[in-house]
Amino acid sequence: MSAKFIEISHAEMVFNTKKGQFHALADVNLTVQQGEFITLIGHSGCGKSTLLNLIAGLTTATHGVLLCNGREIAGPSPERAVVFQNHSLLPWLTCYENIYLAVERVFGGKETGKQMQERTMAALALVNLTAAAQKRPHEISGGMKQRVGIARALSMEPKVLLMDEPFGALDALTRAHLQDELLRIVAATGATTVMVTHDVDEAVLLSDRIVMMTNGPAATIGDIVNVRLARPRDRLELAQDPLYIEYRTSVLEFLYHRQGRPAQKAA
């Protein structure tokens, strides 16, 4: 974990709305190292998704520069795969076909059909869904759908995995299970990951660094917690670990004392 991989310098985002300009992000500076796991946390509406979308290249910063692997981020790219809270699978395709479509988009013309089939099956195996390959989204649970979404993102061999509250719509047990699975997958693939979350325990469990954002408008990075917990991490052991409790308290202290709760929506 050494090379700078994502470099965000003085990023600013101003939206044009019917009521005039809305200054969502101001002077965001962040460098993410290759293989690092970053979570973005902050109160609802502060600008986490806006920042993630800038890294994804889905929107362009009004000021500042964003680089990935030394090149300016000028639009979406398979090197930066995104997983949203809503799995966004195509309902008429099987799990296998949903992933194959992504594989074909990235590797079509460069690899044989057999190689692409193998990639698709490998991605399904990575999320333990080989048995569900021929099922359609309506035939599987919410957690399984989210795993297919993650498999689809990983199947493109992205350099960066971007996730916007990927487990937000799931029940607590499924969520815990998928967090453990994500820990395993990230360890296996070494993907650089940036994930938006509202969940303090999820942030501490998964992250190398927790990037805590101030409340908007003109939100920016308020502070960063370096999570120096050894990997692999075990949620049950960590629950008793004084360092884990310290990190958790730091994030809660930032969110509820230093930033307070915004009047309308809360994290």
Ligand SMILES: Nc1ncnc2c1ncn2[C@@H]1O[C@H](COP(=O)(O)OP(=O)(O)OP(=O)(O)O)[C@@H](O)[C@H]1O
């Ligand atoms: N396209 C847009 N046009 C105008 N305003 C926008 C647009 N997208 C986001 N905003 C505003 O920018 C601010 C940040 O929104 P964003 O969705 O990034 O917050 P968030 O921290 O991800 O919120 P949540 O945790 O609720 O998902 C909000 O006030 C939102 O209303």
